[in-house]
Amino acid sequence: MKKDYSDENPKYLVTVQLTIEFLLIYGERNKNVRMAGRLFEQSFQDRRVPDRKTFKNVIGNLWTYESFTKPKRNRNKPMRGNAINVNEVIATVNGNPQVSTVTISAATNISAASVRRLLKENGYHHYKMVLTEELRPDFE
Secondary structure, eight states: OOOOOSTTOHHHIIIIIHHHHHHHHHHHTTTOHHHHHHHHHHHTTTSOOOOHHHHHHHHHHHHHHSSSSOOOOOOOOOOOSOHHHHHHHHHHHHHOTTOOHHHHHHHHTOOHHHHHHHHHHTTOOSSOOOOOOOOOTTOO
């Protein structure tokens, strides 16, 4: 989908067009943000002009990241809880699937919240499994 940068679309009008105009003025003023900001204010008196820091951040992002905005941080969480805790909790659940997280917490000396988190991270559910119905082999 092509973005519409025309004057009719106010969503992109402020961010893209004003930034491009400022960058052109910034180049004319020998890369001086303060002088470019003053000239920009004089040129666009009918519009709300962003703060000087805003333009400074945009220019810094262009130099650093080659983009108008900073890239998103990688927020992959490292594995919390050591392998001993994980193995203890999973072994307890495998031994007795109907055990509660509070009981596991008391037996392993790990907080109940950590027990629930470890179970969730390893594909287990933190609630007790209760069998309510069962089909017998002679069922037809």
